[in-house]
Amino acid sequence: MPKTTMQRRYEYDKEAIKFYNSKAWETCRHIRLKRDFYLCQECLRQNKITVYDVVHHIKPYKDYPELALDVDNLISLCHSCHGKAESNVGGMNRRINIFEFEGNQEIF
Numbered sequence: 001m002p003k004t005t006m007q008r009r010y011e012y013d014k015e016a017i018k019f020y021n022s023k024a025w026e027t028c029r030h031i032r033l034k035r036d037f038y039l040c041q042e043c044l045r046q047n048k049i050t051v052y053d054v055v056h057h058i059k060p061y062k063d064y065p066e067l068a069l070d071v072d073n074l075i076s077l078c079h080s081c082h083g084k085a086e087s088n089v090g091g092m093n094r095r096i097n098i099f100e101f102e103g104n105q106e107i108f
């Protein structure tokens with residue numbers, strides 16, 4: 001019997017949670033953050049200094065799981081720039097958004 005959308009979504013969510021809690025993701029995220037000096041790269045492009053809030057997947061994890069741990073596919077962004085980046089991708093990443101935020105909480 002073919003899997004329903006709900007089943008597939010559930011399986012995807014489980015995988016995403018596992019991924020965002022993984023040691024490998026933590027490591028990649030930190031490499032990216034260090035390279036980006038913990039600053040929002042989009043703000044920086046506009047000559048603004050803003051501390052990052054999330055590490056974002058340029059090519060979404062959902063569509064490109066093989067790039068999930070590719071440091072070059074990651075970018076440090078503030079909440080405001082991240083919101084814009086996600087809506088550019090097409091609004092299908094609402095849930096992944098939540099994981100990114102939860103996975104990124106950090107105390108300086």
Ligand SMILES: [Zn+2]
Nearest residue numbers: 040043078081
């Ligand atoms: Zn920004």
Ligand SMILES: [Zn+2]
Nearest residue numbers: 056057086100
């Ligand atoms: Zn994102």
